[in-house]
Amino acid sequence: MQITNHANLPAAIVNAVRNDPYNAGACDISVTRLIGPPQIRVLEREHAEDLTEDASDRIWSLIGQIGHGILERAESAAIAERRLFADLAGWRISGQFDRMTIEDDGTLSDYKFTSVWAVADGIKPEWEAQLNILRWLATQNGYPPIRRLLVVAILRDWSKGKARQGHPYPPHQVKVLPVPLWSLDETRHYIIERIQLHKFGDECAANGDPLPQCTEAERWAKPTTYAVRKPGRKTAIKLHDNEDDALTHSAEIPSGYVEHRPGESIRCADYCAVADYCAQRSAEIASREGTANDAKRAQAEAA
Template sequence: MKITNEYNLPQPIMAAVMREHTYTPKQYSVTALLKGTCQTILERRHDNEIEQDVSEMIWLIFGTAVHGVLEQSQETENQLKENKIVVELTNGYKLSGIFDLYDDKTGTVTDYKTASVNKVLFNDWDDYRKQTLIYCWMLRKIGFHAHRGEIVAMLKDHSKTKALQGGDYPQHPVYPINWEFTEEEFNQIDEWIHDRFEELSDCEQMTDDDLPACTPEERWHKEDTYAVMKEGRKSAVRVFKTHGDAQAYIDSKMLDNKHSIVKREGTDNRCENYCNVNKWCPYYKSKHAA
């Protein structure tokens, strides 16, 4: 990856985001597995062509700093800290991952995250939950009885003023959440991991333009909506998920011809704002064809 410095930020900031990384053939990390297969393949193929400005990587520095401080703490005799695991799969493929902390006494994998308050407000933990489940699955493969995941989220945009107002707003800038995993979930994630590696193996043989699109969930897709608009008014009267629901609302309220239905196209938030290989992605290019 090429790191640019559009705003001429100080060299120490540049140095903080510079890192040497070489992809290992047939070895994928847990974080890579959690991305769409298309994105993962393209990131490997175009690693030397990807450009990102240091100004867009500030929160990466923040997250690295948090981990750096926590790495200095002394774990107990029952704990493993910042350990890398590599699990061998079929056909020479390997899954690698680095968890922040494992407590063998409680069977808990803990991962520290820097996150937005919205993670808490929208109860948006599926991606982090799946990550700790995979770490537990990996630990079980090498003989540990891991069965519990925990996230300690550092809320980078927490507001004490909003916290004092009560409601669902988190009261503190740190938010822990944990899950107990079942045997059924371990069976399901085992199947998902093997299916994912089969897909990666197939996609490695494809050209860029033949790669399958990431799923709507992987694209962070927001569905189309249908807004009932009134002439002379900027905001929608009501917004519906389907055109039929919007039309039914107009009919039921017997609204006049000053009202109309406007389709609001859904967006793929990760594709638009967080994917550094979208210019090579066939799905993205088809959506943004000139």
């Protein structure tokens, strides 16, 4: 992965991004990769030489690293920047604790620098999996029993003004979220399943077969909706997930009309480094363009 500087950022920032010391260590797979889609892992490996990322897209990650460093002031009992290893199902897994503490009562807290949006629906499934796997790894490496998991989310884009407007916006810039605790056996089975899935991805790549597709959740997919609107009103009267329902509804409203709001896979569109090499993404774009053309044709015929 090459870091570019299209935004012409100061050299100090670009160098700080380029000198990121991240290293997954001698392992078959890191926890982050294990949780992630096999398709991304395979495509990143196959196109490692060609992939680029602009330094301007790494600023939040840089700020997170700064934050973890600053938190070192707080306590000395934290497990910071430590990488743990364990073997399972023929693979060596490694996981890094960016900044975690294990209290005497067995509470493991993970400090995350994230956005308000990221915690809007509570714990993200990938955080739940990550922390439970790290707990399993800690157990394998002789740490004391962990009985409770917490994410301490530091909300980088939190606004006092929005907080004043009240619920559901978080009232403070730090939000503590309890993480559902899996049994160690359940976690072990989850890890084995993920390893098998990634091994299958590797086999597909080796045989030239289509790669396992990313799921809707992995693509952060937003569904297509049909908004019933009328002139002079800023917001939609109602959002439908079905075009026929929207057309029937709009016909009941004087001057009502339907606005087609195409769905999008947010990760593919903006956050996936291998999107340019992904057959699934190309197929999705082609399908969306086909649907848009069909809609234009239908509108023209109706006019």
